[in-house]
Amino acid sequence: MTDELFKQIDLFKILLAVVIMASAVLIAKIVAASLRRALSDRLKRDQLEILVKISYYLIIFLGFVTITPLFGVSLSGLLVAGGITGIVLGFASQSVVSNFISGLFLLWEKPIKIGDQINVDNIAGFVEDIHIMSTIIRTYDGIFVRIPNEKVFTSNITNYVANVARRFEYVIGIRYADDANRAIEIIRDLIDREPFALKYPEPQVFVDNLGDSSVNIVVRIWAPSREWFDVKMKLLWNIKVELEKNGIEIPFPQRVIWFANEMKIHRES
Numbered sequence: 001m002t003d004e005l006f007k008q009i010d011l012f013k014i015l016l017a018v019v020i021m022a023s024a025v026l027i028a029k030i031v032a033a034s035l036r037r038a039l040s041d042r043l044k045r046d047q048l049e050i051l052v053k054i055s056y057y058l059i060i061f062l063g064f065v066t067i068t069p070l071f072g073v074s075l076s077g078l079l080v081a082g083g084i085t086g087i088v089l090g091f092a093s094q095s096v097v098s099n100f101i102s103g104l105f106l107l108w109e110k111p112i113k114i115g116d117q118i119n120v121d122n123i124a125g126f127v128e129d130i131h132i133m134s135t136i137i138r139t140y141d142g143i144f145v146r147i148p149n150e151k152v153f154t155s156n157i158t159n160y161v162a163n164v165a166r167r168f169e170y171v172i173g174i175r176y177a178d179d180a181n182r183a184i185e186i187i188r189d190l191i192d193r194e195p196f197a198l199k200y201p202e203p204q205v206f207v208d209n210l211g212d213s214s215v216n217i218v219v220r221i222w223a224p225s226r227e228w229f230d231v232k233m234k235l236l237w238n239i240k241v242e243l244e245k246n247g248i249e250i251p252f253p254q255r256v257i258w259f260a261n262e263m264k265i266h267r268e269s
Contacts, residue, residue, distance in 0.1 A: 095150065219239070
């Protein structure tokens with residue numbers, strides 16, 4: 001009777017272990033398939049496969065750890081030894097793990113994408129690649145810079161093209177003798193003729209202040225983020241040329257000096 005009871009218990013443990021492992025395998029496959037669907041457009045194929053395999057075998061390992069007590073296997077000794085080893089390895093690979101986890105968060109949150117123009121920790125340029133451990137940026141000088149993902153994730157990220165449109169601004173000074181209304185009309189006409197200058201948000205052209213040597217006109221224009229720099233440079237030059245054609249000049253700094261003894265000097269001369 002006792003032997004039959006033990007056999008039933010052993011059979012029950014075996015069946016339970018099989019169910020647990022089968023469930024672990026099923027969950028691992030579901031997680032792997034979900035990762036492939038979610039990250040297929042964010043990771044290279046080799047990087048994605050590494051991540052999928054790590055996740056798959058980690059779940060299988062957890063299932064195996066779950067069933068070991070059913071067969072009287074004590075993991076306490078292994079856990080103690082593994083704990084000491086883990087502490088040593090943890091200190092040695094702290095930055096590696098931090099970069100790996102930060103890379104996963106970057107891929108999940110997607111604050112940046114390949115091709116974006118960004119500024120991270122005063123390093124500005126184009127995002128060339130996003131790896132699990134690091135991000136590669138090509139600066140505007142053509143220099144490739146590798147930034148650990150921990151620094152990318154914990155730094156303030158300025159993404160210049162995350163929004164579809166970006167605004168730029170000029171401050172254009174004209175002489176007091178020039179017609180400010182005419183200058184504004186010329187600038188507005190140039191903006192209207194520029195195909196990449198957006199109609200909405202509406203451009204703004206107005207006299208902002210009366211400076212020491214000039215009447216200062218502020219020009220604010222929105223353009224597509226990808227065309228922002230070219231439009232800014234092109235319009236600035238066109239505005240200068242067109243104002244000069246119409247006799248409106250950008251003045252040099254001027255000072256009017258009054259001499260208290262001017263009349264006396266004149267008389268003596």
